[in-house]
Amino acid sequence: MIEKVKILEERYSEISEKLSEPDTVNNQELYKELMKEYKNLTPIVEKYKEYVQAKEANEEAVMLLDEGGLDKDFKEMVQEQLEQSKQDMQTFGEELKILLLPKDPNDEKNVIVEIRGGAGGEEAALFANSLYRMYTMYANSRSWKTEVMNANETELGGFKEISFMIEGEGAYSRLKYESGVHRVQRVPETESQGRVHTSTVTVAVLPEAEDVELELNEEKDLKIDVFRSSGAGGQHINKTSSAIRITHIPTGMVVECQDERSQYKNKDKALKVLRSRLLDIAQREHDDKIASDRRSQIGTGDRSERIRTYNYPENRISDHRIGLTIYKLESVLNGNLDEVIDALATADQAAKLSKQEGAN
Structure with missing residues (x-):
């Protein structure tokens, strides 16, 4: 050494x-x-x-x-x-x-975070909003910039899905552990019997892809449609055809963006999301080819993996990957994520060290 x-x-x-x-x-x-x-x-x-x-x-x-x-x-x-x-x-x-451990080449990149409501209907959508708030407050605490790329709101103020960019030094190095299924246990406001319901939300954290990393041929690879914005409401909804839908023909992947009133801005945002998704797929395919390297890391596994539970009645957060349990639910949801992320980063380093020493 x-x-x-x-x-x-x-x-x-x-x-x-x-x-x-x-x-x-x-x-x-x-x-x-x-x-x-x-x-x-x-x-x-x-x-x-x-x-x-x-x-x-x-x-x-x-x-x-x-x-x-x-x-x-x-x-x-x-x-x-x-x-x-x-x-x-x-x-x-x-x-x-x-x-001296090998650095993740994406660690210093900006990220695109995609949050989608899973099982639980409206309650899942409301919790998707809670997670969006948590990540934006965490970003603010580190002086990172956030920008909504696309949002599909519900009438009660939740999100069926929302994607947003976080720009800041080391954003991916901190937030890469958040990809996976987040489970919430709480009593919904609509529940008259006071019963605790369980809902899920999926989070995907993608490193921002630079143009040079992934070339797209607009004529051959992309189908671009323009349509009118739609959503839960608002004075600018359904007035102009500024929303953009991009279909990546080789994979069938579809990205929509309707957050901006400008068609060109929406197209630019949609292309950023598409590039990042495609780069993420390429990296995962590469990692699968080199056996267990990716799987040995904390928080970079299957998106369907349940990684964390937020239990409101007990004020408890449990991260199932490392057996971490803390009773600071409100604090964490207010953006104080460092204790959780630090524990995950430490566990990740320990796993990599153990693997490196085993190889030696």
Whole structure:
């Protein structure tokens, strides 16, 4: 591991020098690429420096104790330094292992989140709205930007489905664990007997696909229809033919967008969603070919997998993938998701480390 870090440290120094060269500064594409690599290497190099400092402190303590002739107080101080440096070396070494794990190439991307009501009818649609609110509040807490791509509302204020983009550094790295089936247990407002109902909502988190990653031939691959917007209500509904429906002919995939009054804006949004869906399918097919890599990761499995339960009567949230249960339902639904996501990220890292060590 240390040899690998030393090579990365050399590369870090090399990039640092290149970034100050006029040829690099004048080449924006190269500069951007090197800055990205520099940024990714920075936490590894900084952690390695901490490890080296702890190692030097350890060696100094060992040398002093071996020499002998120390008075009682100084000897105790050196022994404390020895124990602390040992502990630090172990801690920094473990942290380095995590930093050296292969990065998901999508981690820094923006995401498109698609939420759909599942079993439970209107109650599922209302909970879809609750999840949309939760994710937008979480995005706001991290200063990320959100933008609705398409929404199909119900008369009671729920969503049969809603898709929206979240733009921000590391959005996918945090939200990728949210894909799957979310189950809610609560008493619906329409329930006169006070019985708890169970409903489900599906969430899909797609990394935004860049144009260069997926070329689309509009003439051959796409069928584009224009129609009038429809929805639960509103003064602009059914007045102009601005809504867009794009059918991807090779797969039969259909994307609609009617959130904007401009036909061109709706088309642009619909194409973004389509590209991201197609890229996601391609990545999943690729991952299936390379055996269990994808399945060993937390939260990147089958979309039909039930991942979490929100129990209102008990104020409880349970994430079934890692056996996590916390009694902070209201707080989490208000966008305080970090405790849940941190636990999932830690479990994911542990699974990857275990697999890597097993391979070695």
